Amino acid sequence: MLHVAEAARVSVATVSAYINGTTTVSQELSARIEQAIREIGYKRNAIARSLKVGTTRTVGLTVPHITNPFFTDVVSVIQQAFDRAGYAVMLCCTDEDLNNQDDQIRLLLDRMVDGLIVARVGDSAFLKETVERANVPVVLLDRECENVDTDRVVLDNHQAVFEAITYLVDLGHKRIGYITGSFDISPMRDRMAGYRAALLAAGLTFDQSLVRSGDLHEADGYTAAMQLLSLHERPTAIFSANNPMVVGAMKAIRDIGLSCPEDISIICFDDFPWADVFHPQLTTIAQPVQAIGEQAAMLLLDRLNGNRDAPSRRLVLKGRLMVRNSCRPLSATTGAATPKIATSLV
Incomplete structure (x- = not known):
């Protein structure tokens, strides 16, 4: 610090005040000190400074x-x-x-x-x-x-999921699968509460067999979707509680020989940059x-x-529901499109 002071033609105290920000240093002196620091190659000692100023x-x-x-x-x-x-x-x-x-x-x-x-x-x-x-x-x-x-x-996870499930219900979906993460974390609890509240508001019964849980990874979404798609009466739509799991769900739909949204509609929580370049473009909840x-x-x-x-x-x-084209309305008369025969790969 002494060499910096000599090069800048200021006192050591002025250099210390400038580096540590303890007092205001004029613009002219600050410029001289910065130039001296560059010329000499002085390295500020962050550890020493933290011990001195307590931050x-x-x-x-x-x-x-x-x-x-x-x-x-x-x-x-x-x-x-x-x-x-x-x-x-x-x-x-x-x-x-x-x-x-x-x-x-x-x-x-x-x-x-x-x-x-x-x-x-x-x-x-x-x-x-x-x-x-x-x-x-x-x-x-x-x-x-x-x-x-x-x-x-x-x-507000509860309200965001409530709106997404209500959107699916308005499209005619009544069997809506739900892929969730651990209820040890509050967003998963609140999102599940929003799912159940939306079903109740629509006069639909909560069906535990339509709920599958994982650890929020892509592989968990794949396994959960396979289980849902292998049900005797499979869901017409699936909601994924995060975006890594929806990637797994989309792979499961492909591997089982089904199509989205023709056979199964999809919504996921969290928008992401490539959601609108998926085929189909994914409907999501954007945070x-x-x-x-x-x-x-x-x-x-x-x-x-x-x-x-x-x-x-x-x-x-x-949150905000980003409606794209991964969800389709169901026929009012049949309640669903004629399904393909799905062979379980689980």
């Missing part, structure tokens, strides 16, 4: 699946928001494993992150302890945690990814900027 200008972010297009897009939005605010983002993928989630949070805390955004895997005593005792603010993303009092950004990521970053930045003691906030955003 690393780094936040931690955990997501269950980085390969899921929804989380990929949200991560991008969050990273851009913190980049604009002068923070780095450390990303960890928990792979839907509760123990891994706790380990990743410990890792981020050991790296002295200033705050956390967590798309949780399941209820965790350690996560609750982190919120209550760790000296860092925590924002929950996408997935609620009922026993944790902290900021969160979620979607406001930009708003979700920006609001999560905003909540955490607000805490980092000093608003630590305000009551926790719960922001609920709305």
Whole structure:
């Protein structure tokens, strides 16, 4: 730092103030210091700075699946928001494993992150302890945690699925298969509640045999769809609770010798860039990814900027049904198209 001060013809204290942001440095002096830093090749010591000022200008972010297009897009939005605010983002993928989630949070805390955004895997005593005792603010993303009092950004999953199932009912569908993930996470519970509420509102009976569950991966969607399509009275439509599983469901429809939407209609939760280049183009529920990521970053930045003691906030955003052509209306007289004979491959 001494060499930078000499090259810029300023005091060491002025260089320190500029680098650490402790006091305002004039534009002229800032330009001279920056030029000296470039000429000398001075490297800022982020670790030393963090020990001195008590902040690393780094936040931690955990997501269950980085390969899921929804989380990929949200991560991008969050990273851009913190980049604009002068923070780095450390990303960890928990792979839907509760123990891994706790380990990743410990890792981020050991790296002295200033705050956390967590798309949780399941209820965790350690996560609750982190919120209550760790000296860092925590924002929950996408997935609620009922026993944790902290900021969160979620979607109105119940209403989104209610509208999607109602759309299928309005097209004449009465046997609607449902492929879900684990009910350990709140979006899956809320989406199932929306499914049941829509059936009830339409005067239809909930049929447990039309529900199949998996771990939110493509292979789970394939297996679940095969089981539904192999029923003696198969569904005329299938709703998938996320987009990796709908890819598996579409493969199952193809492999069993059926067509979408001629034989089976499909809707999935979460829009994704190639949904409208599928054949057929997929009808989906689109989440406001930009708003979700920006609001999560905003909540955490607000805490980092000093608003630590305000009551926790719960922001609920709305999904949007993107109607394309993977669903067809059924005949009012027959209730369905004449089905092909499907041979089970399960």
